[in-house]
Amino acid sequence: xxxxxxxxxxxxxxxxxxxxxxxxxxxxxxxxxxxxxxxxxxxxxxxxxxxxxxxxxxxxxxxxxxxxxxxxxxxxxxxxxxxxxxxxxxxxxxxxxxxxxxxxxxxxxxxxxxxxxxxxxxxxxxxxxxxxxxxx
Numbered sequence: 001x002x003x004x005x006x007x008x009x010x011x012x013x014x015x016x017x018x019x020x021x022x023x024x025x026x027x028x029x030x031x032x033x034x035x036x037x038x039x040x041x042x043x044x045x046x047x048x049x050x051x052x053x054x055x056x057x058x059x060x061x062x063x064x065x066x067x068x069x070x071x072x073x074x075x076x077x078x079x080x081x082x083x084x085x086x087x088x089x090x091x092x093x094x095x096x097x098x099x100x101x102x103x104x105x106x107x108x109x110x111x112x113x114x115x116x117x118x119x120x121x122x123x124x125x126x127x128x129x130x131x132x133x134x135x136x
Contacts, residue, residue: 090116
């Protein structure tokens with residue numbers, strides 16, 4: 001029986017590969033970590049836009065006025081608090097205190113500003129249609 005010595009990797013080769021991988025990770029991760037606040041703000045803005053659409057749909061389906069108000073890391077639909085899980089610390093500011101959606105599909109209109117990580121994103125809610133879109 002013949003023993004083959006070249007059938008695998010040596011411990012030294014594995015340690016060198018692990019050291020190279022650790023070096024690459026140390027170089028690549030800090031720039032990616034700086035994008036986390038911007039990503040959290042973007043996720044919060046998308047979730048807020050979906051919440052506005054939900055409030056509008058509820059107003060139409062239930063044939064009643066539905067109001068939405070902001071807070072820190074959360075928003076309220078008809079007084080019920082909803083937390084933004086991806087965006088702890090993001091402040092939701094609704095000018096005028098809140099936005100009302102009507103059974104007709106319209107709304108009181110307004111602008112929502114989401115602030116976090118030194119950045120801000122704005123959503124406009126149209127009065128006539130009640131639809132929310134990102135402000136330019």
